[in-house]
Amino acid sequence: MRIYRFLHENKEYFGAIKEGRVYPFPKSEISKDFDFSPSAQNLDIVCVNFLSPVSPSKIVCVGRNYAEHAAELGNEVPKTPLLFLKAPSALITDGDSIIIPEQSRQVEHEGELGIVISRECRKLTENDDPFDFVFGYICLNDVTARDLQRQDVQFTRAKSFDTFCPVGAFIETDLDVSDLLVQTRVNGVIKQDGRTSQMVFPVDFLIRYISNQMTLYPGDLIATGTPSGVSKLNEGDVCEVEIEGIGILSNPVSK
Numbered sequence: 001m002r003i004y005r006f007l008h009e010n011k012e013y014f015g016a017i018k019e020g021r022v023y024p025f026p027k028s029e030i031s032k033d034f035d036f037s038p039s040a041q042n043l044d045i046v047c048v049n050f051l052s053p054v055s056p057s058k059i060v061c062v063g064r065n066y067a068e069h070a071a072e073l074g075n076e077v078p079k080t081p082l083l084f085l086k087a088p089s090a091l092i093t094d095g096d097s098i099i100i101p102e103q104s105r106q107v108e109h110e111g112e113l114g115i116v117i118s119r120e121c122r123k124l125t126e127n128d129d130p131f132d133f134v135f136g137y138i139c140l141n142d143v144t145a146r147d148l149q150r151q152d153v154q155f156t157r158a159k160s161f162d163t164f165c166p167v168g169a170f171i172e173t174d175l176d177v178s179d180l181l182v183q184t185r186v187n188g189v190i191k192q193d194g195r196t197s198q199m200v201f202p203v204d205f206l207i208r209y210i211s212n213q214m215t216l217y218p219g220d221l222i223a224t225g226t227p228s229g230v231s232k233l234n235e236g237d238v239c240e241v242e243i244e245g246i247g248i249l250s251n252p253v254s255k
């Protein structure tokens with residue numbers, strides 16, 4: 001099911017859409033259980049203002065999680081997941097512009113599967129099922145100023161410019177993510193063409209591992225790494241990230 005976030009009469013809700021009607025539930029009751037019956041509260045789609053579907057306390061990213069991508073940048077595959085944070089202020093959604101900052105001459109796309117956390121997730125053990133803590137999945141573009149990433153010791157600046165975290169318009173809640181196409185196109189030309197089965201550390205491993213480094217809260221976002229084929233974005237380009245079973249995230253690029 002596709003879950004959206006929106007404002008109605010200045011209140012924030014999550015909700016699903018069916019036949020032009022929006023079925024809301026309060027943000028505090030984030031849930032996959034929907035009542036689509038005629039008696040359930042529902043709103044006309046034209047009466048709501050859609051928001052980016054996630055509002056995370058943090059965006060946890062995984063670097064070099066596809067061997068061919070690590071190799072194309074001259075890096076080894078890490079022995080444990082390489083984690084870094086991206087500022088939530090970088091978030092935009094489908095259709096918004098990726099803005100190339102003055103400081104960079106080499107802004108690149110990184111199409112990735114995003115994981116949205118459903119409930120507090122801390123120190124999971126082998127006995128816990130990490131998928132019990134997943135609300136759903138989202139298309140994500142981990143936009144990166146590659147020149148600044150090479151220049152700095154930490155990735156923070158290169159990864160966190162405003163508009164450097166486009167995410168899709170909705171969260172997909174019902175999905176087997178073990179082997180999905182992750183494809184990125186620039187102006188319709190395929191640049192990245194990987195599968196989630198190529199991840200060095202798969203989704204369940206990542207959630208368990210990250211939960212042992214920091215507490216994950218409802219709505220937190222994990223970017224699971226990018227396949228090979230990253231390339232430069234230029235003003236006027238349109239960058240699309242498509243994930244099988246979710247959909248397409250499309251963003252124009254401007255200065």
Ligand code: MG
Pocket residue numbers: 061062063110112142223225226
């Ligand atoms: Mg990345």
